[in-house]
Amino acid sequence: MIAMFASWLQKDLKLSPGDVARPNILHNAVVFFAMGFWGFLGDHIGRRLAIMIPAIIGCFIAPLYLNTTDLTWITIGFTLQGAFAGAIYGLQPAYLTERFPTEVRGTASAFCYHFGTILGGLVPPAVTFLAVDKGMGFPQPMLYGTIIGAVIAVIALLVSPETKGLKFTSELQVN
């Protein structure tokens, strides 16, 4: 969603650096405030819901800017996406930390985080392969990647523990 967006605007749409920068700057400005909002909401409705809701909404916003070549719609859609799929990372540090007891917290959060980055890091080469070698262009692989990723995150969160209001403990309990 973020990593390949500028490549698409530059390579496929041949936009100027200023036109490429505008939606990115607006997107990031919205992300900055939206992460705080979803974090605040996560303290009230729970961590999982505060990540799942923007992820689901983000699936419906992605086609708005990926199924068009109109820069106005691209800018509006990508800016709006900053409030939803762009902001699902806000609760990442809190929720990842709260899921494990103190003795293994560093190990577990580091492992899970980098497990995600390794598999997620395969996506840009895969998107580029589909876009260039298979001639699909960038938007469709980006759309599939965004929706598939959001669905995977939502399913994983549905079967994950809720940690809102959890008291931290250093006691390790292994059977």
Added chain:
Amino acid sequence: MSLLLDDKLLGVVAAGLTPFVLPNLAALVGVAIPTQLAIFRPPFLWNTFTASIWMTGQFLVYSP
């Protein structure tokens, strides 16, 4: 489909799954498990697995 069956991708997936399997196999034959590897054993195994899948989903959203 050929992309999903790429040798390098399968290698990465195998490397990701190995930590989930080896500590449990070692424990089955009586090998002492370091505290940090307890995240790959019950009751943390499911938590570690779902957290890893959740992080994968999030980075899949970010990367494309």
